[in-house]
Amino acid sequence: GQNIDQPTEMTATEGAIVQINCTYQTSGFNGLFWYQQHAGEAPTFLSYNVLDGLEEKGRFSSFLSRSKGYSYLLLKELQMKDSASYLCAVMTTDSWGKLQFGAGTQVVVTP
Amino acid sequence: SAVISQKPSRDICQRGTSLTIQCQVDSQVTMMFWYRQQPGQSLTLIATANQGSEATYESGFVIDKFPISRPNLTFSTLTVSNMSPEDSSIYLCSVEGTSGTDTQYFGPGTRLTVL
Numbered sequence: 642g643q644n645i646d647q648p649t650e651m652t653a654t655e656g657a658i659v660q661i662n663c664t665y666q667t668s669g670f671n672g673l674f675w676y677q678q679h680a681g682e683a684p685t686f687l688s689y690n691v692l693d694g695l696e697e698k699g700r701f702s703s704f705l706s707r708s709k710g711y712s713y714l715l716l717k718e719l720q721m722k723d724s725a726s727y728l729c730a731v732m733t734t735d736s737w738g739k740l741q742f743g744a745g746t747q748v749v750v751t752p
Numbered sequence: 753s754a755v756i757s758q759k760p761s762r763d764i765c766q767r768g769t770s771l772t773i774q775c776q777v778d779s780q781v782t783m784m785f786w787y788r789q790q791p792g793q794s795l796t797l798i799a800t801a802n803q804g805s806e807a808t809y810e811s812g813f814v815i816d817k818f819p820i821s822r823p824n825l826t827f828s829t830l831t832v833s834n835m836s837p838e839d840s841s842i843y844l845c846s847v848e849g850t851s852g853t854d855t856q857y858f859g860p861g862t863r864l865t866v867l
Contacts, residue, residue: 683858683860683861684795686856728794730795738785738856739797740785740795740797740846741797742794744793744794745794
């Protein structure tokens with residue numbers, strides 16, 4: 642079956658760095674996505690990885706290792722507004738276009 | 753990215769009734785999807801809305817309960833039929849991006865409460 646795991650919650654202080662890990666076991670792989678979701682709002686696209694390596698976008702970076710079934714989202718210089726749920730999602734080759742989501746990681750940024 | 757709107761943004765409904773949710777996109781897209789997010793949970797795909805043919809449903813979801821229409825490449829509806837309190841959820845439509853990266857963008861969601 643399909644399995645996407647990420648930690649339930651992480652707490653960090655303003656200005657710090659937090660790394661959210663995501664491991665997956667899926668039938669085929671066609672890309673991994675990270676979304677940010679603030680309470681009561683829709684998910685917002687953050688990043689997409691389909692090849693191994695690091696993708697950097699400002700304060701956010703995402704890494705992928707396909708051989709290990711592993712990704713992480715790195716949030717640098719944390720701000721209070723980064724308090725949100727971060728969702729890892731995988732697109733598999735046998736379900737083109739469809740995303741399978743992990744349960745989400747709630748990040749709490751403290752002053 | 754596409755601009756996606758949903759109507760209604762929220763509703764409170766009585767048990768046994770039905771609600772139709774609309775999703776409108778500002779550009780033509782091939783793939784449209786409907787997701788459900790139950791309280792405190794992550795997103796679960798309900799179905800893929802196919803233009804000109806029947807929707808493709810995921811395991812655990814059936815057409816009688818969640819009929820979907822897709823009359824053109826910019827619009828889709830999802831109906832939640834014969835509602836029960838267990839259907840209380842946020843319903844989101846999503847569309848593929850146009851950048852060729854298979855990225856999906858989400859509408860603002862419809863928050864449904866069933867009494």
